[in-house]
Amino acid sequence: MQALPRHHSIFLMILRRMRAPLILLILLMAVSVLGLTLAPGVDEHGNVHYLSFFHAFYFISYTATTIGFGEIPHSFSDQQRLWVIVSIYLSVVGWAYTLGSVFSLLSDRSLQQAIAMQRFVRAVRRLREPFYLVCGYGETGRLICSALDRMGLRSVVIEIDETKVGEIELHSFSADVPALCADASSPETLKYAGLTHPHCAGVIALTNEDATNLAIAIAARLLAPKLPALCRAEHRETSANMASFGTRHIINPFERFGETLALALHAPAASQLLDWLTGLPGSTVERRRDPPRGHWIVCGHGRFGRWMVDAMDAEALPVTIIDRELRPDSTHRWVQGDGTGANALKEADIMQATGIVAGTSSDVDNLSIAVTARELNPELFVILRQNQYANQALFDAFESDITVLPSEIIAHECLAILGTPLLVPFLREVRMRDESWCSTQLERLTARLGWTVPEIWSERINLKGAPALYRRLMRGETVTLDMLLRSPTDRTVPLDCEVLYLDRDDDDHLLMPAGNTSLRPGDELLLAGTRRARSDLGLGIGNEHTLAYLITGEDLPGGWIWLRLARRGRRSLKPILP
Structure with missing residues (x-):
């Protein structure tokens, strides 16, 4: 990282602000000392005596600073005492002006920002482990930082809202999270935050402004082209602009849910299979009823509503749009209103509708629409948009079929990309499969693992991640998935996990590989299962003795001494064996 420019020097800033008070103090001190040396005094013998500059400076120093008072080296004359009175009042005026300037400086916002910047830059410079630069600490940023902290990864935050920056210290992160209140669209700020730091692992742009996220994407592309950039974009034009200069991951929550609804x-x-695989690990996914085909009503034709209408148009479903502004077209029926009242819903034929989307930017309006619609048509399939996480209790109280929270959609996708990059191509492959295949896999996986969202992780077969397995494969031994996915304590018991995807360097990718698939050095596996299964698999691929037991059933001695004794015992038994 580059050093801070000269204008960010706190010392120089203090000197500039305190220049006038310091000059005044020095001038008053000089006048007081000079006057005291010129005032005549009398010693013990009655002789005229003048103070030296040293004695005068010494006296004025401890008198003007209120440390004490004493007439040295002799008792003062009336002339000297008169000048001391003048000096004392001069020093009071000087110190009052100086202290006022100090208090004003300490409360100055520019100085506070400079101190915060210096502290932030030092904290980032001291990082010696991989970290992610998170731009924007709203609901999505908070979820991302909390998840990264649970994964043992560091994060650095830039947030323009000072209140949200203060909230970071209130959260119980296991590691310090350096945070700066600044505009993330500034390339200089991004460099201070570690964009060009050697340990920066990626940039996540999550601000509420598409223009800011676009600026972050451009800066990341030009200043750190090798870093992965995950950028939020809520407008199609912004997404297209980001894609034009090679942004790797563009996340539009409304587009993602539109694709999910279409699927x-x-x-x-x-759709149910993807929801089960991409949910929050440990949570339980209930088998929901499928969105019905038929007449749909979309309340609110904003960014979210347009994606919902496009998804239904792709499936050739009739749609009626309720919006405050009429923008009629030849394809859809329009009703003017907000949907919170029964009149607009009845005009949109709510009694004949099969589903409704409450997709306005107001949580109160969306809940009002959903409640009114359900009263008019209890069998209605309801998709409810939730804008603020703080209203979670209200949305939990209303049992909608699907609740859309954009911050969670973005957070889940970011974590999937960061935590298990292999999950992205796997989900792409699943979307291209037919319904019967997905139904079969859903029933098979949930029968084994239940409806609790499994833990998703990846294992690469190399010397670092799987040393025991890698050495055996490099020696030419054959190891299949069935051999590997066994309990290290009882090899007859299979692990509670499934291999979802197998990625190979020669582009030979396998979706849901069979158990008799032979592994190769360099393979990367995407797995779903329990945390216990993940731990057991890690032991099997990393420990030579555990892997030998899984493959051969032979329980080898665990230590060097026991190995030597076992070999000696086998040699002594050889002549006896037939």
């Missing part, structure tokens, strides 16, 4: 309408089993 749920076209292939319900595939």
